[in-house]
Amino acid sequence: MAIASIKEVAQLASVSVGTVSNVLNRPDMVAPATRERVLNAMNELGFVRNESARALRSGRTRTMGLVVLDVTNPFFTDVAKGVEAAADASGMIITLCNSDQDGPRERRYLDYLEEQRVQGILITPVAGETQRLEQLIDRGTPVVLLDHRATRRNRCSAAVDDVLGGRIAVEHLLDQGHRRLAFVGGPMTISQVAERHKGAEEAVAEAGGEATLELVEVPSPSFASGRHAADRFAALPAGERPTALFCANDLLALGLMQGLQALGLRIPGDVALIGYDDIAYAAGAAVPLSSVRQPREELGRVAAELLLEEIDEGERHRHRQVLFEPELVIRESSVRS
Amino acid sequence: MAIASIKEVAQLASVSVGTVSNVLNRPDMVAPATRERVLNAMNELGFVRNESARALRSGRTRTMGLVVLDVTNPFFTDVAKGVEAAADASGMIITLCNSDQDGPRERRYLDYLEEQRVQGILITPVAGETQRLEQLIDRGTPVVLLDHRATRRNRCSAAVDDVLGGRIAVEHLLDQGHRRLAFVGGPMTISQVAERHKGAEEAVAEAGGEATLELVEVPSPSFASGRHAADRFAALPAGERPTALFCANDLLALGLMQGLQALGLRIPGDVALIGYDDIAYAAGAAVPLSSVRQPREELGRVAAELLLEEIDEGERHRHRQVLFEPELVIRESSVRS
DNA sequence: GCAGGGGAATGAAACGTTTCAGCCGCCTGG
C-alpha cells in the first residue's frame, strides 16, 4: 500500500536518486533518453511526490492560508474565489480556514498553518486577535490583512473604505427624508461593523438638526440575528420606531427583512432597509435590497497578489495598504414610494 | 528568521532531542521537572513544530481533503460546515478545494492532496472523473463520496435520494393541477441533476395521461444560468410555455425568478416555480421559493464520520452507503392562488 | 548484599526529498 519513493524509481530506471529528482525539477538538465526511462519507471510504479519531504528539505511549501470569519457568508466565498484565482495563477494552493468569529478557533488554525510552514497568510482577523499575528510576522510568516485595514505599517492590507460605505448608505437614507435612523449590527468589536457605524454617525452628525441614529446591537452579523432583531423592532411602540434601518451586512438585512415581513410590516413603507456587501441574493430578495457594494473578488485577488509579492520580494518588500471605494446600489427596500 | 528546531530546544534545556519529542507527544513519560525545563526552552525560543518533518517521519498527517463543485453555492458551504465540525471533533483539519465543476482543476487538486498524503478525501466528483478516484483508492487514500451515491461497493458515500427528491417536487406540481411541466437544469452529466430529472420523469409518467415534462438544459446550475433561462422561457409563444418549472437547484431557481420578474411575468400566477436544496435565501426570495430540503450539515457530518471511521479501521473497514431522504418545503412560488 | 525491575533519559536510525560538489568521457580548439 505504501507509495513508491524516488529511490525505487531510481532503481527501476537504473539511475541515481539525484537524477530522478532532476527529472522532476529540472527536466531539461537530463538527457532525453534517460528522462524517458525515468518517466516510464514513475508510471509503472505509480509514483507520487511526497510533499512533506520536499517541503522539509527545500524549506518552502506551495501553500498559503486563508482565514475568514464565516464561510457561509457569500461575501467571503466571493472573496475566496478571487484569492484562489490569483493563487492559482502562481501555482499556489490555498488552505481555506473558517474561524467562525471565534478567537480560540482562529488561533488553532493559525497554529496549524504555521506548523505547516505556509508561505503566507491572508486573514480577516477576529476582533482583537492581533498579538498572534504579530508573532507570526516576527517569526517570518508574511501576513496580509483582508477586508481589514492595517493600522501599523508593518503589513499589507486590502480593504474597502467602510467608513465611507457607512456614510453613503446613511446619506442616501437621509436623502429619502428619513430622520429617525438606526444602525443594526454587532458585535461592535468587529472593525468592519464599527467603521460602518462610524461612517453612519458622521453622516447623521453632518446632517445636523433633528436626525438621530440609534444603535441596535446584535450578537453577530448573521441571518439568524437579523430575524431576532425584527422581533425587538416590532416590540417597540409604533411611535418610537426608527423609520429606516442600516444593517451592517446583507445577511443581517435579509434576515431582518424576513422577520419584519413575517410580522406584517411593510418595506419600505413601514420601514426602509439598506444592507451592505451587495451579495447576489440582495437583488432577488422579497423586496429588492438596497446595499453598499464591495468589489469582492477583486478584493481577494489584490490581497493575494500583495501576499505573493511579499513572498517573492522577501526582505526588500515595502508594505502597502490598498483601499477600495464602496458603491451605493439603490433598490426598492430603501426608496420612499 | 528561521524557526528554532527541536535540536536547539534540546540544547537550551540540556536534554536530548528524544526527550523534547517526548514532551511533545507523550508528556507523561517525562519527569515533571524536565518537562518544565523543556517547555520553558520552547517558549523562550518560540518553537513551532514542523509538520512536514513530523508527517514525513511518522507517515501520517492530520488533514483531510474536501473537494466541492462550487464554493459559492450555499449548499456546499453548509455541507462544509458539517464536515468541519466532525473533523474538528477528531482533531483533524480540512483542506477545502473548489473544483468549479472543472475536470482538470479537480485533477490538480487531487494531485496536490495526494502529494500532501492527506489521510482521506471527501469529494463531490465532477461528472465522469471516476478514474482518478479509483487510482487514489488503489494507492491507499480512502475516498468518500459526498452528495453522490457510490455505485461500486468499494467506497463509502453519503448522499440524499435525488430521484425521490425529483419525484416529490413534481408530484407536488401535479397536485397543484399543472400538466405542462419543465425541468430546468444541466449539464445532465452532473449526476445530481440527472437523478432529479429522472425522479421528475417517473412522477410524470406515473401521473399518466396528458402530463408532460419538457427538458430545458442549461450549461451550469448557477444563478447566472437561471437568468439566461428566463429569457429563453419568455421567448416562447405564450401558448407553448410550461406552467410550472422544476429547477435542479435553488441558485438556478432564484436566478430564474429574478429574470422572469424582470420580464414582467408573475410567480406563481404565470408560472409556478420550485427549486432544490432549500438554501437560506430560498425563503426570503421575492416570492418565497418552494424547494426540496436536504440535510446539508448532517450530510457533511456523516460523510466526514464515514471517512474518519475508514481511516481509523484501515483494512478491516466495511464500506457503507448512507442515503438520506429529502423533504418537500412548500412556499408561495408553487402554490396556485 | 545482591539480583531484578522499572522509570527516565539518551543516541542513532530512518522517513523521502533537494542540493551540491565532484566525477567521467567526449568534444573542441590550438
Place this chain on the structure above:
DNA sequence: CCAGGCGGCTGAAACGTTTCATTCCCCTGC
C-alpha cells in the same frame, strides 16, 4: 596530441522529526 570545458550523471549530506533499542540509576524484595 593535449588542455580545457562541458554535458550528464552520481553520491552523500542535510532538512526536523519520531521511534526504539539501549543505558543509567535508584529502589525494592529477598
